[in-house]
Amino acid sequence: MKTVIVRYTTMNRVNHWITAICFVLMVLSGLSMFHPMLYWLSDLFGGGQWTRAVHPWIGCVLLVSYLGLIVQFWRENLWHREDTQWVKSIREVADNDEEGAPPVGRNNAGQKLVFWSMTLLIPVLFFTGLVIWEVYFGEATPIPVQRAAALIHSIAAVLAIIVWVVHVYAAIWVRDSVRAMTQGYVTPGWAWRHHRKWLKELASGQHDKNLIRKRP
Amino acid sequence: MSDLQSQDYIRRSASTMTPPSARSHEDEVAKLIDVSRCIGCKACQSACMEWNDLRQEVGHFEGSYQNPNDLSPSVWTLMKFAEYENEQGNLEWLIRKDGCMHCEDPGCLKACPAPGAIVQYANGIVDFISDKCIGCGYCVKGCPFDIPRISKTDHKSYKCTLCSDRVTVGLEPACVKACPTGAIMFGTKTDMKHQAAERIVDLKSRGFDKAGLYDPAEVGGTHVMYVLHHADKPSLYSGLPDKPGISPMVEAWKGVMKPLALAGIALATVVGFFHYMIKGPNEVTEADEAEGARVLDETEKTP
Numbered sequence: 004m005k006t007v008i009v010r011y012t013t014m015n016r017v018n019h020w021i022t023a024i025c026f027v028l029m030v031l032s033g034l035s036m037f038h039p040m041l042y043w044l045s046d047l048f049g050g051g052q053w054t055r056a057v058h059p060w061i062g063c064v065l066l067v068s069y070l071g072l073i074v075q076f077w078r079e080n081l082w083h084r085e086d087t088q089w090v091k092s093i094r095e096v097a098d099n100d101e102e103g104a105p106p107v108g109r110n111n112a113g114q115k116l117v118f119w120s121m122t123l124l125i126p127v128l129f130f131t132g133l134v135i136w137e138v139y140f141g142e143a144t145p146i147p148v149q150r151a152a153a154l155i156h157s158i159a160a161v162l163a164i165i166v167w168v169v170h171v172y173a174a175i176w177v178r179d180s181v182r183a184m185t186q187g188y189v190t191p192g193w194a195w196r197h198h199r200k201w202l203k204e205l206a207s208g209q210h211d212k213n214l215i216r217k218r219p
Numbered sequence: 220m221s222d223l224q225s226q227d228y229i230r231r232s233a234s235t236m237t238p239p240s241a242r243s244h245e246d247e248v249a250k251l252i253d254v255s256r257c258i259g260c261k262a263c264q265s266a267c268m269e270w271n272d273l274r275q276e277v278g279h280f281e282g283s284y285q286n287p288n289d290l291s292p293s294v295w296t297l298m299k300f301a302e303y304e305n306e307q308g309n310l311e312w313l314i315r316k317d318g319c320m321h322c323e324d325p326g327c328l329k330a331c332p333a334p335g336a337i338v339q340y341a342n343g344i345v346d347f348i349s350d351k352c353i354g355c356g357y358c359v360k361g362c363p364f365d366i367p368r369i370s371k372t373d374h375k376s377y378k379c380t381l382c383s384d385r386v387t388v389g390l391e392p393a394c395v396k397a398c399p400t401g402a403i404m405f406g407t408k409t410d411m412k413h414q415a416a417e418r419i420v421d422l423k424s425r426g427f428d429k430a431g432l433y434d435p436a437e438v439g440g441t442h443v444m445y446v447l448h449h450a451d452k453p454s455l456y457s458g459l460p461d462k463p464g465i466s467p468m469v470e471a472w473k474g475v476m477k478p479l480a481l482a483g484i485a486l487a488t489v490v491g492f493f494h495y496m497i498k499g500p501n502e503v504t505e506a507d508e509a510e511g512a513r514v515l516d517e518t519e520k521t522p
Contacts, residue, residue, distance in 0.1 A: 006515060036332045036355060038477050039233035051333050051353035052374060097494065099501045137356030137369055150360045150468040157472055161480040165487045172491035178502045191511025192503040206514045215515065 004217040007188040008205060016187055018071045025065035026167060032058040033160055059136045066129045073122055079109045080119065086112035106199040117170045124163040131156035188218065230339035232331035243341040249408035250381065250392060251415055252316050253446040254456065255422055255430070256402035259284065259298055259314040266397030267296045270382065290317065292370035292377040296394060299457035315445065315456040316394070316403065319366045319379035321345045323439030326465040327378075329473050330361025343408065343442040344381045352376050361473075363438060363463035381442065408442065415446050422448060437464035 011019070032054045035044035045054040085105045089096070089112040095103030096113075110118070134144050134152035144152070174180045177197060183189045194202035204210060227245060228238035268274065273293040281288050285300045296318035303311045325345045328337040336351035337358065347358075347367075354374030358367040367376045382392035390396075391405040404414055415432045422430035431450025434440045445459070453459040 006512065036353075038481060039235050039332070039334055040481075042233060042332070042334055045353075051351070055353040055355045056374075097498065099498055101501075135356070135360075137354065137359075138371075138374070141356055141359070141369060146360060146365060147466070147468075149356075150466050150472075153357070153360055154468045154472040154476070157476055157480065161476075161483055164484050168484065168487040168491060172487075172494075176491075176495060176498075176501055178500045190503065190508060191515050192505075192508030193511070195511035195514065196503050196507040197501075202511060202514055206517065 004219060006191055007216055007218045008191060008194055008202075009187055009214045009216060010183040010189045011187050013187065015075055016184060018068060018075065019184055022065060022068040022072055025061050025068060026163075028061050029058065029065060030160075030164055030167070032061070037157060037160070056138070059132060059138075062129060062132050066125060069121065069125045076118060077122075080115045082112075082115060082119075083108075086115060089113075101196060106203075107197060107201065108204070109198060109201045111198070113169075113173060117166055117173075120166045121163065124159045124166070127159045128156060128163065131159065188216070225338070225340065227341040228338050229341050230325070230328055231335050232328045232337040233334040238335075238338070240341070245341045246407040246409075247341075247343040248381075248386060248406065248442060249343070249411040250321075250395065250443045251404040251406075251411040251446065252443065253402045253404070253415075253418055254313065254315055255418075255427070255446060255448050256400050257298075257314045257316065258400055258402075259300065259312070260399060261298050262397040262399055263316055263394035263403060264294075264296055264298060266393040267379075268293075270385070270393035271295065271380070290366065290368055290378075292368045292375075294368075295319070295377065295379040301455065301457045303455050311448075313449075313456050315459060317366075317457065319345065319381070319443065320364050320438070320463075321379075321381050321442035322363075323441065324465065326361035326363050326438070326469060327358035327367055327376075328361070329465060330357040330469055332357055340383065342386065344383045344386065345442075346380055346383050347376055347378060349375045349377075361465065361469050363460060363465055408440075411444060415444065418446050422446070433459070435460075435463050437462055 031044045032048055034041045035048075035051075035054055036042075036058070042051070045051045048054040048057055085108075088105045089107065092104040093113075095101070096111075101107075131152040133140055135149055135156060174184070179189060179193050183193075191202065194205070205214060226239040227242040228240050229243060231238035273295065275287050275291055275293045278287050280286075283300055285298065287294050287297065290297050296316055299315050299317045301313040301315070303313050305311050321344055323343065325337070325339060328339060328345060331337045332355060333351050333353045336348055336353070337345065338348060339345045352375045354369055354376065356369050356376070358376050359365075359369065367378045369376050382390070382394075385392060392403075395403045395405040404411060406414070412432065412434070419430045419432060427448040429451045430446070430448050433445040433447050433450060433453055445453075445456075447453060447456065449455050453461050
């Protein structure tokens with residue numbers, strides 16, 4: 004039996020992966036309608052008409068799902084003074100030398116920036132997407148508004164994709180982060196290395212005692 | 220219009236390669252609409268419906284001769300009636316046949332994301348290849364003239380084809396054939412410009428000193444041109460745009476955004492990849508595990 008720490012509850016994980024699946028589908032279908040060289044991606048959805056039809060609906064699911072993530076995670080992503088310090092020592096962090104950065108709570112500043120970027124971008128994508136949802140809202144707004152919406156939608160989408168690349172890379176780079184989001188737990192050593200302040204909070208009983216468990 | 224092995228494309232939507240263009244030595248064509256000779260009989264509208272087999276649902280009287288009220292997936296050309304009171308206090312009934320202008324630089328084609336759904340032939344005609352259309356409505360945003368209409372039943376975009384099927388076999392468009400006053404003419408663009416120039420001289424001699432040709436340079440000229448008595452104020456004619464350019468929003472969205480976006484995404488990915496190659500994964504060490512266990516143990520011992 005080894006001691007592990009529950010980092011993401013089942014609810015957290017299910018919600019995260021619904022969001023992730025929707026996001027990937029949105030990226031694939033959206034890019035196919037954005038750049039001619041990527042139009043072949045529309046074949047994954049059954050052709051151009053299907054892609055055009057299904058993209059907004061997946062977007063609706065994505066918004067609802069992401070709202071769930073906001074409800075569950077907003078509190079632990081509030082920005083503190085040490086986050087600014089952490090950003091300033093990003094060079095050490097990128098060098099795999101986290102000792103040079105201030106001890107991190109449950110989330111580091113990078114994770115918080117990913118969270119808040121998406122919290123901004125996903126609603127922007129949703130509302131601009133509604134404006135250019137031809138089937139239902141094609142006549143709801145004047146054409147100049149639709150033009151602006153299309154441009155903002157594409158800019159926000161590209162930014163969101165870049166944030167997503169950073170997010171995925173960080174998960175691969177920082178070993179055992181993926182396990183935290185698939186199986187839900189991390190080891191005390193992982194917490195010590197990457198989220199020392201959080202580990203100390205856990206140890207001093209500032210969080211739910213049940214988060215520390217034995218696991219075969 | 221469907222596609223009969225066209226090898227005379229000069230533009231093809233959402234295409235990064237040169238389209239088949241070997242047979243590209245045709246003269247550019249144009250339709251010239253002399254608004255000053257139009258009597259508003261709608262023969263062109265009927266001929267368009269008949270040749271293209273279009274049947275708009277019967278609508279309601281809206282207090283104007285304009286009928287139907289707007290372009291639609293089955294109304295590709297429409298007589299627009301405007302009542303204008305001129306400086307002398309006289310009423311002028313300005314009737315303009317509205318429809319696709321067949322821009323030399325077509326905004327619809329620039330905006331279209333579906334490869335080959337919008338094409339431009341060497342003769343200048345801009346045509347929608349409907350089976351490739353995905354119904355996204357981007358052409359509506361690209362068009363400076365508010366022409367394309369998306370069908371709610373088949374989710375395809377429709378507009379005037381300039382009777383590309385007739386023109387291909389040496390016929391004039393149906394509306395041209397039907398016009399009883401010769402207000403609609405068709406020929407090479409050069410000929411139509413000459414024709415217009417003569418007509419404008421005539422109109423000026425009759426007191427319309429602002430008469431002129433509407434062939435807006437902002438879209439590279441159009442393959443449907445108007446002779447207007449008030450060429451200084453095109454908007455009098457049911458909102459014909461004074462300066463009909465492709466919106467800068469659309470230009471940015473379809474221009475600089477595309478390479479910038481791909482470069483940005485590629486850069487993020489490449490930076491990530493090489494960071495991994497150079498710095499490697501950030502792994503938990505034995506020492507970390509020992510420290511982590513110590514922190515948890517300490518609290519267990521001192522409750």
